Amino acid sequence: MKDNKLLNMLLQNPGEYISGEEISRRLGISRTAVWKQINKLRLEGYEFEAVSRKGYRLVHTPDKLEFTAVIEAMKTNSFGRRLKLIDVTTSTQEEMRLLAEQGAPSGSLIIAEEQTSGRGRQGRKWLSPPGKGIWMSLLLRPELPLTCAPQLTLLCAVAVCRAIRAVTGVDAGIKWPNDLLVQGRKVCGILIESVGEDELIRYCIAGIGIDVNLEPEDYPPELLAIATSLKMESGQDCNRAVLIGAVMNELEKLYELYVEQGFGPICHLWEALSITMGKEITVKTARGDIQGIAEGLDPSGALTLISKDGQRINIYSGEVQLGG
Amino acid sequence: MKDNKLLNMLLQNPGEYISGEEISRRLGISRTAVWKQINKLRLEGYEFEAVSRKGYRLVHTPDKLEFTAVIEAMKTNSFGRRLKLIDVTTSTQEEMRLLAEQGAPSGSLIIAEEQTSGRGRQGRKWLSPPGKGIWMSLLLRPELPLTCAPQLTLLCAVAVCRAIRAVTGVDAGIKWPNDLLVQGRKVCGILIESVGEDELIRYCIAGIGIDVNLEPEDYPPELLAIATSLKMESGQDCNRAVLIGAVMNELEKLYELYVEQGFGPICHLWEALSITMGKEITVKTARGDIQGIAEGLDPSGALTLISKDGQRINIYSGEVQLGG
Numbered sequence: 001m002k003d004n005k006l007l008n009m010l011l012q013n014p015g016e017y018i019s020g021e022e023i024s025r026r027l028g029i030s031r032t033a034v035w036k037q038i039n040k041l042r043l044e045g046y047e048f049e050a051v052s053r054k055g056y057r058l059v060h061t062p063d064k065l066e067f068t069a070v071i072e073a074m075k076t077n078s079f080g081r082r083l084k085l086i087d088v089t090t091s092t093q094e095e096m097r098l099l100a101e102q103g104a105p106s107g108s109l110i111i112a113e114e115q116t117s118g119r120g121r122q123g124r125k126w127l128s129p130p131g132k133g134i135w136m137s138l139l140l141r142p143e144l145p146l147t148c149a150p151q152l153t154l155l156c157a158v159a160v161c162r163a164i165r166a167v168t169g170v171d172a173g174i175k176w177p178n179d180l181l182v183q184g185r186k187v188c189g190i191l192i193e194s195v196g197e198d199e200l201i202r203y204c205i206a207g208i209g210i211d212v213n214l215e216p217e218d219y220p221p222e223l224l225a226i227a228t229s230l231k232m233e234s235g236q237d238c239n240r241a242v243l244i245g246a247v248m249n250e251l252e253k254l255y256e257l258y259v260e261q262g263f264g265p266i267c268h269l270w271e272a273l274s275i276t277m278g279k280e281i282t283v284k285t286a287r288g289d290i291q292g293i294a295e296g297l298d299p300s301g302a303l304t305l306i307s308k309d310g311q312r313i314n315i316y317s318g319e320v321q322l323g324g
Numbered sequence: 325m326k327d328n329k330l331l332n333m334l335l336q337n338p339g340e341y342i343s344g345e346e347i348s349r350r351l352g353i354s355r356t357a358v359w360k361q362i363n364k365l366r367l368e369g370y371e372f373e374a375v376s377r378k379g380y381r382l383v384h385t386p387d388k389l390e391f392t393a394v395i396e397a398m399k400t401n402s403f404g405r406r407l408k409l410i411d412v413t414t415s416t417q418e419e420m421r422l423l424a425e426q427g428a429p430s431g432s433l434i435i436a437e438e439q440t441s442g443r444g445r446q447g448r449k450w451l452s453p454p455g456k457g458i459w460m461s462l463l464l465r466p467e468l469p470l471t472c473a474p475q476l477t478l479l480c481a482v483a484v485c486r487a488i489r490a491v492t493g494v495d496a497g498i499k500w501p502n503d504l505l506v507q508g509r510k511v512c513g514i515l516i517e518s519v520g521e522d523e524l525i526r527y528c529i530a531g532i533g534i535d536v537n538l539e540p541e542d543y544p545p546e547l548l549a550i551a552t553s554l555k556m557e558s559g560q561d562c563n564r565a566v567l568i569g570a571v572m573n574e575l576e577k578l579y580e581l582y583v584e585q586g587f588g589p590i591c592h593l594w595e596a597l598s599i600t601m602g603k604e605i606t607v608k609t610a611r612g613d614i615q616g617i618a619e620g621l622d623p624s625g626a627l628t629l630i631s632k633d634g635q636r637i638n639i640y641s642g643e644v645q646l647g648g
Contacts (some may be wrong), residue, residue, distance in 0.1 A: 121522060143610050147471045147624060150523040167493070169492035177523055194520040198445060199474040199501055199641045202517075286467050300471060301523075316469035317523045 005035050005045070009056040018053035032300045060158035063131055065111060065215065065241055073245020078107035079138065079255070080248035086110065088130070093193060093207045099139065100195075100203050106141035111244065118209060120189050121179075126209050130219055132229075132238055134210040137242040138251070141203045144258075147197035149204060150301040150316075151263045153177050153192045156206050158269045159254050160188055163246035164210070173275035175292070176303045176320045180210075181275060184322070185228035187211050208247065212238050254300075267297050276320060281305070285318035330361050330571065331370070334382040343379035364601040385595070387455050387537065389565055390433060397569020401433035403462065403579070404572035405458045410434065412538045416461035417517060417531045424519075424527050430465035434567065442533060444513050449532050453542055456553075458534040458564055460574070465527045466583075470520035473528060474625040474640075475587045478500050480530050482593045483578045484512055487570035488534070497599035500618070500627045500644045504534075505599060508646070509552035511535050532571065536562050591621050600644060607631070609642035618644075 007028055009018060023034045038048055038056060046319045047060035065085055074080050082105060089095050089112045094112050113137045115128035128135045142152070159177035164172045164180065164187070172187055180188035191207040214229035230238050246293030258266050271277055276294040283290045283305070290313060302314040329351055333343060347358050362372055364379060391409055398404050406429060407426035413419050413436045420434050439452035439459045452459045466476070481502035488496045488504065488511070494503045496511055504512035515531040538553035552600050582590050594600055600618040607614045607629070614637060616629030626638040 144517060146473050146520075147640065149470050149520055153522050190522075192522050193526075194470060194518070196470075196473055196516075196518040196520070198477050198514075198516050243499075316471065 002036075002069050004041070006034065007041060007058075009054065010048075010062075015057065017049075017051060017054040017057045021052075022055065061322060063237075063240065064113065065244075069241040070111070071243050072240050074248045075245070076107075076248050076252040077250040078105075080107065080109040081109040081242070083304065084108070084109060084110045086112045088112060088116065090113040090190070091115055091119055092135055093119060093205055093215040096139055096205045097193070099124050100205060101161055104139055104275070106203075109134040109136060111249070119191065120209070121191055123232040127219070127223065127227075128209060129214065130217060132207065132211075132213045132215075134212055134244055134247075136208050136244065138206045138208070138248075139203060140206065140255075142201055142255075144201050146194065146201050147199075149192065149194040149196070149201060149260070150177070151266065152194075152204055152206075153190070154270050154297070154301050155254050155258055155266050156190050156208070156251065158194060158266060158273060159246050160190060160208060160210070161273050162269075163243060164188065164230065164249045167243045167246045168230045168234050168236075168238050170230050172273075174270060174273045176315075177277055177301070182233050185226055187228050187230060187233065206251075210243070210247075211245065212240050255282035262297065263301065267301075268298070271286040271296050276322065279322060281323060282321045283315050283318040284321065285315065290315065290318070326364055327431065328361075328365070330358065330383050331365060331382075334372075334380065335385075341373075341375060341378040341381045341566040343377075346379065348597055359635070381409055387561075393437070394568050395419065399476075399569070399574045400431075400572050400576040402429075403576040403611075404568070406432040406435040408432070408434045410436045412436060412438040412440065415439055415443055416533075416646065417443060417515065417529055420461040420463055420529045421517070424529060424579055428463055429466050430463060430527075432463040433460060433572070435460040441559060443515065444533070445515055445532070451543070451547065452512060453538065456523065456535075456537045456542060457533065458536055458568055458571075460532050460568065460596065462530045462532070462572075463527060464530065464579075464591065465496040466579075468525050469523050470518065470525050471523075471624070472587075473516065473518040473520070474501070475582070475590065476518075476530075477514070478589050478621070478625050479578050479582055479592050480514050480516060480532070480570045480575065482597060483574035484514060484532060484534070485523070485597045486570050486593075487567060488554065490574075491567045491570045492554045492558050492562050493561075494554050496597075497647060498594060498597045499599055500639075501625070506552055506557050507508075511552050512556060530575075534567070534571075536564050536567065567639065587625065591623070591625075600646065602645060606647060607639050607642040608647045609639065614639065614642070615648050 020031050021141050022035050024031050049059050050056045067085055092110045092112050112135045114130035118126035118128035120126040153175055157174045161172050161174055161180050172182050175181050179186055179188040188210045192207045195202045211229035213231045279294055281294050292307040293305045296303050298314050302316050305313045307313055344355050344358050348355050373381045373383050391410055416434045416436050436453035436459045442450035444450040455503035469497050478501055481498045485496050485498055485504050496506050502514040503510055510532045517529045519526045535553035537555045605618050616631040619628045619630050622628050622638050626640050628636045631637055
C-alpha cells in the first residue's frame with residue numbers, strides 16, 4: 001500500500017463516497033490540495049468518480065506491483081529476497097549485470113513494470129509493455145562448473161512452468177531449451193546469461209519475461225499468431241505478485257534439489273513438461289537443419305533426437321520447430 | 325620505429341656521436357629545441373651519452389612494443405589483427421570487456437605495457453610491471469556451446485606453452501587447467517572469461533600474462549619462491565613482439581584444429597605438456613581436498629584422478645598441488 005493518506009482513506013472505504021470537505025478536514029489540508037492530490041493519483045492510473053455533494057470514490061486501482069505484496073508472496077530463504085522494483089528500464093538484464101559486477105549477492109531480483117529494450121534469445125527484442133507482464137532478472141552465484149550453466153537454463157524453464165500451472169491453471173509446456181508455450185504460442189521467454197572464469201561460473205542472471213495480463217490489442221499484429229498471455233488463455237486477470245512469489249519458490253526448491261541430487265530429477269521434470277517429447281521436430285542449427293523424433297535430454301542437458309536412419313543425435317544449440 | 329626525426333637519426337647511426345650543431349642543422353631546429361627533444365626522450369626511457377665537442381650518442385632504447393613489430397610477428401588471419409597497444413590500464417580484461425559489449429570483432433587483441441590491477445584466477449592479483457611482461461587479452465566469438473568454454477581454457481594453455489618453448493627454449497609445462505610452470509614456478513597465468521546466453525557462448529576473453537623479461541628484483545620477496553620469468557630461466561632477454569606473434573599463431577592454428585576435429589587432438593597435446601600426468605596430486609576443491617594420481621583429461625576437459633582405493637574421479641574445478 002502506498003504511503004498516501006488520501007489514497008489509503010479511499011482504499012479503506014471501498015465503494016463509498018467521501019466528500020472533499022471531509023478529506024480536507026481529516027488530512028488537515030486545503031480543498032485545493034485535495035484536488036491536486038486526486039489529479040496526481042489519476043496520472044498514476046488510479047480512477048475516481050467525483051459526484052457533486054457526495055464527493056470522491058475510488059473506482060480503479062492500477063495493477064502496480066507493491067514491494068510488500070511481492071515479498072509476502074515468497075516463501076524463500078534467499079531467492080528474490082533482495083528485491084528492487086523499478087518503473088521503467090531499458091532491460092532488467094542490463095540493470096542486474098551492473099549490480100552483479102558491483103558484488104550484489106546471490107538471489108538479488110530486479111523487477112521492472114516496463115522495459116524499453118527488453119531482450120529475447122539471440123538478440124531478438126522482447127515486447128515488455130508497462131504493468132501487464134512480469135519482466136525480471138534474478139542473480140545467482142552458484143559454486144558450480146561452467147558446464148552446468150545449460151542445466152540451470154533447463155531448471156529455470158521447469159520452475160517457471162510449474163509456477164504458471166499452479167497459479168493460473170494454464171497448460172503451459174516447454175520447448176527446448178526454455179521457451180514456454182501454450183498451444184503453440186509463446187507465453188514466457190527465459191534467457192540465462194552466464195559469466196564464467198576458466199572452468200567456473202562467476203554468476204548467472206536468469207531473465208524471465210512472462211506475458212501475464214496482456215490483451216490482444218497490446219500485441220502488434222505480427223506477434224498475435226505466435227504469442228499469447230496467461231490472461232488470454234485463462235480468461236482471467238492474474239495477480240502478478242502471487243505469480244512472482246510462486247516462481248521464486250519453485251526456483252529455490254528446484255535449485256536446492258539440483259545442488260543435492262544433480263541434474264537427474266530436474267531432467268525428469270523437464271521431460272514431463274516438454275511439448276516436443278516423442279514428436280517429430282526440426283532444429284535449426286549453425287550447421288543446417290536437423291530433423292528427427294525428440295527423445296529426451298542427455299545427462300548434460302543436450303536435446304537427444306532419433307534421426308530417420310535411426311541415429312541418436314545430441315543437439316547442444318539451435319532453434320526447435322515442431323514438425324519434420 | 326617512432327615518428328621522431330631526431331631519434332631516427334641517432335638510431336640509424338648506432339654507437340656514433342652526432343653533434344648538437346649537426347642535428348640542429350639537419351632538422352632545421354634550434355640548439356635549444358634539440359636539447360628539449362633529447363630530454364623528452366629521456367623521460368620515455370631512452371638514454372643518451374652527451375660529450376662536449378662530440379655530441380649525443382644513443383646508449384639505451386626502452387623495450388617498448390611497436391605496433392608494426394607485433395603485427396609483423398603474426399602469420400594469422402584474424403587472431404590479433406585488430407590490435408590495440410596501450411601504455412597503462414587497470415586490466416586488459418576490463419578494457420576488452422567494454423570493447424566486446426560494444427561489438428568488437430573476434431580476434432581483437434589488447435596489449436598493455438603495464439597493468440595497475442592485473443587479475444589472476446579467483447580474484448587474485450597479477451603483478452604486471454611496465455615493459456617487462458606480456459599482459460594481453462584476446463577476444464573470441466566462437467559459435468560453440470557454452471559447455472565448450474573449459475576446453476578453450478585448455479587449448480589456450482597448450483598454445484601459449486608451445487609458443488614459449490619454440491621462441492625461448494624454456495621448458496614450460498602445464499598445471500591443470502591453464503597455469504604454465506617452469507620447475508614448479510609460475511611463468512604464465514591464463515584466465516578465460518566466458519559470457520554465455522542460454523546454451524551458447526556469446527564471447528570469450530582470453531587473458532594471458534607472461535613474465536617475460538622480469539628480473540628477480542622486480543618481484544616482491546614472497547613471490548620469488550613461486551614465480552619466475554622467461555629471462556630468469558633462459559638467461560636471455562626475450563623479444564616480446566616475437567613471442568606475442570608466436571602465441572597468436574599457435575592459438576589460431578590450434579583453434580582451427582579444434583573447430584575442425586573437436587577436442588581430441590588438443591587433449592593429446594595438453595596431456596603431453598602436462599607436468600602432473602602420472603604424478604600424485606592434491607586438488608583443493610569447494611568440497612574439500614581430493615588426492616590421487618593424475619591420469620589425464622576426460623573428453624569434456626575435466627581432470628581425471630585415480631584415488632588410492634582405485635576410484636576414477638573427474639575434477640571440474642579446483643586448485644591442483646603436486647604431492648599427496
